[in-house]
Amino acid sequence: MQETDVLVIGGGPAGYVTAIRAGQLGQTVTLVDRSGVGGTCLNHGCIPSKALIDAADDVHSIRNVEDRGIEADVAVDFARLVQWKDRVVRRLTKGVEKLCKANDVTLRKGTAQLVAEHRAEVWEDGNGEPETIAFDHAIVATGSRPIELPGFSFDDEPILNAKAALDLDAIPDELAVVGAGYIGMELSTMFAKLGVDVTVVEMLEAPLPRYSADLTQPVRKRAEKLGLSFQFGRVATDWERIDNGQIRIATEPAGDETGEDAVEWLTADKALIAIGRDPVSDTAGIDALGIECDENGFVETDELGRTNIDHIFAVGDVAGEPMLAHEGSAAGVVAAETIAGAAPDPVRTVPSVVFTDPEIGSVGLTETQAxxxxxxxxxxxxxxxxxGRALTSGERTGFVRLVADVESGTVLGGQIVGPEASELTAEIGLAVEHELTLSDIASTVHAHPTLSEAIMEAADCALGHPIHTLDR
Structure with missing residues (x-):
């Protein structure tokens, strides 16, 4: 029987960061994952999607710079582009493996199941006998999986989840995307920039329903300018193959209207289903131990990541919203430090970003929430x-908004839609986390010309003395 201080089940951003931090704190750590380190984010989600999104942005930029006196065209070899993306992923996964080993983390490829409060069994592929691991603490970081739409099985070749969409050998001529959340909108925009005819089917009346309309409207307008078609207020109910090798998808109103007359058919080469993700809480044996989950299968934890069994923790997507890689990593650090006897602060300020065009970034409170x-x-x-920097880069759409408390001036949150919103959000997050004021931001000299000046200028606007815009 192998013994370890900390057993981590799942090697995604939540799991491997937890393992590394626990190793740094002097714990003996064993990390078990069925497919190696990196998880969905590094291998099939965040990193590969951003690689292809960035490449699509390059293609779009090259094709649309005539107003600057530059005329060019570009051909896209999508198979080679995917190969480049895969090289990026391999480099990062190898880097994570080296970091784990450098911090004395024992890596095991296999499936781990909790069989007792201080014991787990690990099955390796092709090995019929499990190995038993005894542990003092365990951390469940098994992540999430894409939700299948009834009637649209991912086992059928034309029906794609995000992973399959990022691994295509060739670009489809026509793509149907079911779901206008952040995954659906990011990949729809990417494929549209690569020349694909994209139609998005969404049961609600607008894209990106978690964000306010003033943030999503610029994204929708840009998407329509790129050629995306939207079918809002409709759901995909069925699909079938047609003679020319394509498929056609039946959509119906999301409301009470039903019947044959309500059905419309959408033709495409492939269909990407992006309607959300479910927790992977059925593989680690948590039911056998009586670890409590909510009605949706997410493991219930306290602010430090503890489950109802004190020495067993859960972090990342399996522990529920926000299902974001960086939140999982931060929660993993908190859990590792708690196990080591430290007194970490719980995770408070978590930014959310969407890599659409333009990007969206949000952190802390909105005005309504405040x-x-x-x-x-x-x-x-x-x-x-x-x-000035936005104009010189050809990206003038959007804005930066800061939300603060009138009495103290303390920054409570901020929202950005526009160029590099994903990067700019970090400064606002720092202000929220450390309770900085509008004056702190406004009095901090920002380099010129940069996009980050917009945050300083937004602080000036809130204080009533804007410099480079009118006070209205």
Whole structure:
């Protein structure tokens, strides 16, 4: 029987970060994952999608710079592009493996199941006998999986989840995307920039329903300009193959209207189903131990990641919203430090970003949320059309908004839609986490010309003395 201080089940961003931090704190650590380190994010999601999104942005930029006096065309070899993406992924996964080994983390490829409160069994592929591991603490970080739409099995070749869409050998001429959340919108935009005719089917009346309309409207307008078609207020109910090798998809109104007359048919080469993700809470044996889950299968934890069994923790997607890689990593650090006897602060400020065009970034409270929590909020908003750096890069759409408490000036949150929103959000997150004020941001000299100046300018706007826009 192998013994370890900490057993980590799952090697994604939540799991491997937990393992590394526990190793740094002097714990003996064993990390078990069925497919190696990196998880969905590194191998099939965050990293490969951003690689292809960035490449698609390059293609689109090259094809659309005539107004600067540059005329060019570009051909896309999608198979080679996917090979490049795979090389990026391999380099990062090898890097994570080296980091784990450098921090004395024992890596095991296999499936781990908890069979007792301090014991697990690990099955390796092709090995009929499990190995038993005794542990003091265990951390479940098994992640999430894409939700299948009834009637649309991922086992059918034309029906894609995000992983399959990122591994295609060739670009389809026509693509149907079911779901206009962040995964659906990111990949729809990417494929549209590569020349694909994309139609998005969404049961709600707008894309990216977790974000306010003033943030999503620029994304929708840009998407339509790129050629995306939307079918809002409709659901995909069935599909069938047709003679020319394509498929056609039946859609119906999401409301009460039903019947044959309500059905419309959408033709495509492939269909990407992006309607959300479910927790992988059925593989680690947590039911046998009585670890509590909510009605949706997410493991219930306290603010430090503990389950109802004190020495067993859960972090990352399996522990519920927000299902974000960086939140899982941060929660993993908290769990590892708790196990080692430290007194870490719980995760508080978690940014969310969407890599659409333009990007969206949000952190902390919105104005509405601040008011609901008893604050009297003030806001400052600076448009990118007044940013010199935005104009020189050809990206003038969007704005930066800061939300602060009127009485203290403390920054409560911020929202950005525009160029590099994913990067700019970090400064606002730092301000929220450390309770900085609008004056702290406004008095910090930002390099010129940069996009980050827009955050300083938004602070000036909230304070009532804007420099590069009118006070309205």
């Amino acid at each position: 008011r609901e929590q008893g604050y009297e909020p003030t806001t400052g908003e600076f448009p990118f059309r007044a940013s």
